[in-house]
Amino acid sequence: MTRYALFAVLGIMALAAPFHVYPILLMTILCFVVFAASFNLLLGYAGLLCFGHAMFFGTAAYIAGWLLKNTAITIELAFVVSALAMAVLGYLVGVISARRGGIQFAMITFAIAQFIYFLLLRAPFTGGEDGMQNIPRSALFGFIDVSRSFTLYYLILALTVLAIAAVYRIVHSPFGEVLRAIRDNEARVDSLGFNPVQFKILAITLSAGLAGLAGAMKASVFQIATLHDVSWHVSGTIIFMTLLGGLGTLAGPVVGAALVVVLHDYLAHFGEWALIIQGCVFLAVIMFMRQGIVGAAKALYRRVFVRA
Amino acid sequence: MFDHITIQLLMGQLLIGLINGSFYAMLALGLAIIFGLMHVVNFAHGALYMLGAFVALILLNTFGVPYWGALVIAPLVVGAFGIAMERLILKPIQELDHLYSLLATFAAVLIIEGLMRLQFGASGLPYRSPMPGGVNLGFMFLPWYRGWVLVFSLIVCVAVWYLIEKTKLGAYLRAANERSEIVESFGINVPLMKSLTYGLGVALAALGGVLAAPIYQVSPSMGSNLMIVIFAVVVIGGMGSIIGAILTGYLIGIVEGLTKVFYPEGSHLAIFVIMILALILRPQGLFSAAEKSR
Numbered sequence: 001m002t003r004y005a006l007f008a009v010l011g012i013m014a015l016a017a018p019f020h021v022y023p024i025l026l027m028t029i030l031c032f033v034v035f036a037a038s039f040n041l042l043l044g045y046a047g048l049l050c051f052g053h054a055m056f057f058g059t060a061a062y063i064a065g066w067l068l069k070n071t072a073i074t075i076e077l078a079f080v081v082s083a084l085a086m087a088v089l090g091y092l093v094g095v096i097s098a099r100r101g102g103i104q105f106a107m108i109t110f111a112i113a114q115f116i117y118f119l120l121l122r123a124p125f126t127g128g129e130d131g132m133q134n135i136p137r138s139a140l141f142g143f144i145d146v147s148r149s150f151t152l153y154y155l156i157l158a159l160t161v162l163a164i165a166a167v168y169r170i171v172h173s174p175f176g177e178v179l180r181a182i183r184d185n186e187a188r189v190d191s192l193g194f195n196p197v198q199f200k201i202l203a204i205t206l207s208a209g210l211a212g213l214a215g216a217m218k219a220s221v222f223q224i225a226t227l228h229d230v231s232w233h234v235s236g237t238i239i240f241m242t243l244l245g246g247l248g249t250l251a252g253p254v255v256g257a258a259l260v261v262v263l264h265d266y267l268a269h270f271g272e273w274a275l276i277i278q279g280c281v282f283l284a285v286i287m288f289m290r291q292g293i294v295g296a297a298k299a300l301y302r303r304v305f306v307r308a
Numbered sequence: 309m310f311d312h313i314t315i316q317l318l319m320g321q322l323l324i325g326l327i328n329g330s331f332y333a334m335l336a337l338g339l340a341i342i343f344g345l346m347h348v349v350n351f352a353h354g355a356l357y358m359l360g361a362f363v364a365l366i367l368l369n370t371f372g373v374p375y376w377g378a379l380v381i382a383p384l385v386v387g388a389f390g391i392a393m394e395r396l397i398l399k400p401i402q403e404l405d406h407l408y409s410l411l412a413t414f415a416a417v418l419i420i421e422g423l424m425r426l427q428f429g430a431s432g433l434p435y436r437s438p439m440p441g442g443v444n445l446g447f448m449f450l451p452w453y454r455g456w457v458l459v460f461s462l463i464v465c466v467a468v469w470y471l472i473e474k475t476k477l478g479a480y481l482r483a484a485n486e487r488s489e490i491v492e493s494f495g496i497n498v499p500l501m502k503s504l505t506y507g508l509g510v511a512l513a514a515l516g517g518v519l520a521a522p523i524y525q526v527s528p529s530m531g532s533n534l535m536i537v538i539f540a541v542v543v544i545g546g547m548g549s550i551i552g553a554i555l556t557g558y559l560i561g562i563v564e565g566l567t568k569v570f571y572p573e574g575s576h577l578a579i580f581v582i583m584i585l586a587l588i589l590r591p592q593g594l595f596s597a598a599e600k601s602r
Contacts, residue, residue: 043407049407049410049411051410096584096587096588097587099587100587102405102406102407103343103347103349103406103407103410103547104543104547106349106407106410107349107539107542107543107547108543108583108587110536110539111536111539111540111543111580111583112580112583112584114536114540114580115577115580115581115583115584118576118577118580119577122573232532232536236414236418239411239414243411272422272425272426273422273426275418275421275422276418276419276422276423276426278418279415279416279417279418279419279422280415280419282411282414282415282418283397283412283415283416283419286401286408286411286412286415287397287400287401287412290404290408
């Protein structure tokens with residue numbers, strides 16, 4: 001019962017938020033919530049550390065941007081096409097890299113992401129170092145105007161809720177059960193007749209699609225797509241967000257993304273110190289608080305309430 | 309279509325490829341030692357290479373220590389820094405999933421690079437070449453310093469391979485990381501061996517940094533740019549294979565140089581195309597069959 005009350009409070013807060021807070025900041029948080037949730041699906045549940053997740057995020061931003069700029073496509077279709085394209089890319093990445101597990105998967109995805117980075121740097125439609133600018137916010141379904149940030153916020157919010165619900169469904173399905181089993185004991189899953197590589201490839205495909213949705217949303221929010229979105233800095237940031245929030249928890253990515261986006265916003269004036277502080281917090285989380293904020297809060301809740 | 313290719317262009321790019329390959333080989337070697345022995349993917353390898361170059365620069369500009377002094381001092385200083393890192397950051401998490409040591413060294417990169425940018429700015433700083441001039445070989449001009457880098461790095465690679473694979477200390481290092489309980493029962497100080505392993509790998513990175521200082525500009529981001537290639541090299545060569553890391557390093561350098569001659573637009577991409585092909589055709593790594601499998 002408390003859970004539903006919590007959801008209701010959160011829902012009202014989310015609906016009322018743009019009246020009090022700058023909508024662009026809120027939408028940035030939501031884009032990164034979806035992005036972090038997609039990353040968490042891979043690392044938190046399947047145990048796969050994708051060190052190049054920005055390739056899906058950044059490439060989707062370019063695809064959505066190109067579609068919105070050069071075709072008469074409606075905004076929701078641009079999102080769907082970008083997400084599907086990234087699912088295809090994710091499938092290819094999975095086919096190449098899923099056979100090599102654990103730590104090698106991280107290095108391979110890191111290198112593939114860099115490959116994509118160089119490709120996009122060279123590609124004629126990305127605008128090179130300048131990025132793709134003035135991406136329009138085309139009407140939703142062709143007739144609902146979302147060009148104002150205030151209205152766009154509600155579309156982004158709805159998509160975020162859908163994305164989180166999708167992750168919840170995936171994680172709590174038999175498929176999600178197998179993923180967790182692979183994370184905990186791959187050899188045993190193999191011996192039970194499941195093919196771990198195929199499950200991993202599907203997990204990467206799904207995660208890449210979600211990351212693509214996040215990137216496409218981001219392109220419509222900021223109305224630009226840049227190479228920075230594909231860079232390893234963003235891949236690192238998304239790992240930081242997910243770990244800080246809490247790996248393998250549904251609320252973790254939400255908390256982590258919100259905290260880090262707000263942190264970046266505050267530290268923007270400090271220039272170089274922002275990265276240094278982020279590195280220190282990152283290191284502290286890895287050394288001392290690997291369960292993340294949500295994980296720590298859950299443990300505390302259990303200690304205080306369940307035992308009493 | 310290849311009318312523009314002269315012997316000078318070909319040899320010149322081949323030389324650049326070999327020079328780059330020397331650095332790839334030295335860095336991949338250190339990374340392979342640290343991974344093969346400790347199972348740590350040292351993301352900070354590039355940052356420590358950058359520190360090596362900066363130590364050489366500071367030694368020259370502030371203390372007047374010439375290049376040849378820096379060649380000895382910088383690896384020792386950065387190696388000591390690496391050992392401190394191993395004790396403070398890696399040792400407490402060595403029992404956990406190896407992903408955490410990768411992430412911890414990644415966080416260290418953010419801190420190290422950030423601090424260096426704060427201190428020295430983002431742009432590249434020049435380091436005077438200790439061996440100006442060169443020799444005309446008839447078909448190409450070979451600067452003395454580049455010749456020195458080629459020869460010296462090859463000697464270093466062979467020496468380190470010999471140290472790890474053929475000497476008693478190398479056997480201790482490998483055994484201490486492979487079967488630590490048994491080795492410990494023989495009275496060998498295992499934590500010391502692990503620190504030495506990491507220190508050795510890091511010192512190699514720093515040595516590479518000193519060698520690179522007169523060729524490339526010394527800048528805080530010089531390491532992370534190189535790191536990306538090194539990761540690909542290690543993946544192609546087979547993780548933890550020492551000989552594979554060295555050979556693949558040189559191979560990739562040469563291929564990159566040749567791509568610049570025949571298809572300049574693709575020179576950045578060549579390495580990654582090779583990596584993807586290698587992963588599809590030989591998923592276990594090019595050189596891993598000869599090594600013991602893990």
